Amino acid sequence: MKYLRRMPLYGIERITIEVVSAIACFILVRFLMRIYRLTRETRYLGLPLGFGFLGVSYAFSAFSYSPLFDFPNSGWMQLFVRAFAFLFLAATYYFSKSKKTPKRLWNTTLGVLTVALTTLILLTIISPQISRSDYVIYYIFARVVSLMCLCYISIHALKSTAGQSDPLTIAVPFGYILLAISQYSSLIWVVEASYLALFGGLAFRLAGLAVFIFLSYRTFPRIDKRG
């Protein structure tokens, strides 16, 4: 009861949603790793990496709402890690459209993104160089970047799947659009403090991840039997 009193408003609900989102992302990583395992191409690592980072960011969100963990920087961590997760996904889609194999360029991009993320974490958490009062500004900036990445991915996925006879191909762009709406809702939440936007956004996020998981289980129905 001591901990529950220190909980933020709707803390338990938010922690539950963050934990469910994190688990959903890690399940997706397991499916998406099969692409890399077959092709052995690093450019396809962006998908599992992106969803892996997304899962980590949701886990940090859960920590930030939980009074059980005393880690004040988890808010910053989730902010940067989530934005970079969407950057990894956008980079993967960008490189997958090229007919040539820009292996070196992709490896460089992967390295640059990793170094940039590490530097940001170092500058904000390990050796803070950024004023903590600027969190809202960074929050808006990170969400705008995420939203732009998701818009690009949605358009790319819609173009790639257009004209295909398989009805399930529409699921992925639909899932990304739901994630984009979720990011937009979180922007409204931080500007207007509307609980409708907050929980609407969380619901859209869960719906988007559920679409991806549904698609993955439909494609690999026997994964649990074969490992």
Add this chain to the structure above:
Amino acid sequence: MKKSLRRDRLKIYGDLLSVLYYNSGAEKIVLTQIQAKINVPFDRLKKYIRETVDLGLIEDETSLKLTEQGIEYLREYEQVLNFMRRWGVVYR
């Protein structure tokens, strides 16, 4: 597949196994037909067939029947390709 292979070869193996599997009901499988379907020179086709036999994906070079491991590989290959298509990324 434990062995790490180049992408081009993986795709050729997948296409080769696919052609062999879907033509397994035919009385005789003609190599020139396979060659036309997977679009590789004849000498390289024979080399790829030898390699797939060595990997245990095909029983032998005369029957060209897929082993259990070959069928499993083909299933995984087709599922992953389908998965990639659905995710909007294309394996080239």
